[in-house]
Amino acid sequence: MAKLQQFDSEVAEEDLSDRPEWQLIERILATPPFQKSTRLPNLLRYLTVHSLTGRYDELTEQVIGTAVFGKPAGYSPAEDSAVRVHVRQLRLRLHEYFAMEGRGETLLADIPKGSYGIVFYEEPARQPVVTPRAVPTPIAAKPRSSVLIGSMLALAVVAATICGLGWYRATRAAPVFRAPWPISAVLTKNVPTRVVVSDGTSMLRLMTRRQVSLEEYLQSSAGSAFSPTTKMDDNVAQLVKYIEDSQITSFADTDISARLMRLAGPENDLITVLSARDLNRRDLERGNFIFVGGPTSNPWVSLFADRLNFQTVEDTIGGRMYFLNRNPRKGEQLQYEGLRVTGSGGEDYATISLLPMKSGQGNVLLLQGLREEGTEALGLLLSDENLRNKLKESLGISGDPANPVYFEALIKASTVAGAPLSISVVATRRITP
DSSP states (O other), X not given: OOOOSSSOOSSOGGGGTTSHHHHHHHHHHTSHHHHXXXXXXXXXXXXXXXXXXXXXXXXXXXXXXXXXXOOOTTOOTTTXXXXXXXXXXXXXXXHHHHHTTXXXXXEEEEOOTTOOSOEEEEOOOOOOOOOOOOOOOOSOOOHHHXXXXXXXXXXXXXXXXXXXXXXXXXXXXXXXXXXXXXXXXXXXXXXXXEEEEOOGGGGGHHHHTOOOOHHHHHXXXXXXXXXXXXXXXXXXXXXXXXXXXXXXXXXXXXXXXXXXXXXXXXXXXXXXXXXXXGOOGGGGGSSEEEEXXXXXXXXXXXXXXXXXXXXXXXXXXXXXXXXXXXXXXXXXXXXXXXXXXXXXXXXXXXEEEEEEOTTSSXXXXXXXXXXXXXXXXXXXXXXXXXXHHHXXXXXXXXXXXXXXXXXXXXXXXXXXXXXXXXXXXXXXXXXXX
């Protein structure tokens, strides 16, 4: 068995191999979600070793970031949320394991909220529900027994009626929560939903004056993918280094993430918010996703461009941006140009799209604005029941569909001083998976 690779430890994993807690962790690490992840296995090992050996002083956000994620010593957790994001994702993966593959486990593990320590506790095995066999009716009974049996049956009917009324009142008083459409399509019980916000390091595009492909973005760290290649002024170099080491996103992305949490209600524990730089390509093999931002700020959305009719086009880096209508219908334009710069007044455009993952294991919701105003408008649309109903009408959807209805829609936002005031649906497409 290999020792921990990404951090120093006085206790080797071999020293814990006989403990039932460590054997449970090994079973969890052997499941597909952990086999396909690059960071979660090391994080789980680190938290487990330090929890089982009582070294809680090393279970702080900054120490974990340096030991497991290779962050520089003294980095600021307030500006880099990688540890919090991955611990929350790990917590969801543990819940998913015990709800599925590990349903028969009697020893459970959890990471309590507000802590980075692993807690182990015993719980009786959860057996599948067994339908009771029907009780055979007696072939014959004495008259006195018949009266007794009849009385017992009558009492049973009365008791069942009372219980039924109690259940009805309880369900009426506490209806089952369901997130509003289309958020409901990306919230599935026991399946994580990742909200992937734009990567602020794309600001460096304006300094390098070059576009970075998704492949370049994935093959290097997010910051170095955009770093200028020419010599810079020392002050500019410090600014670039700061941006590279920080996790920066836009106000619009933050606003949408907060709205999604509120819309998810009690199901918001399924949601993990992370930066585009922290997503791994293998993560896309399973789960639900919400990508916020267009391809210039969130390179991941380029993976879905070939499945969409409305595509983002940028003439020059930092220049004119518009949606290209690949197949215009009657009354539609070929191009829909947005604001020239963020913070100005006029009209901006955005698209909202719901697609099935190519793996067939989940759905993806794409929220792309040409500028921040367009992205912010999508958050307002999702939060407003009247606007959601207008989108449904445009797509020919009635009620709350039980099964996902895949689509894309072009949205127009009229803005004043950088704030969207009115929102309307311009064009829609139904998508057949």
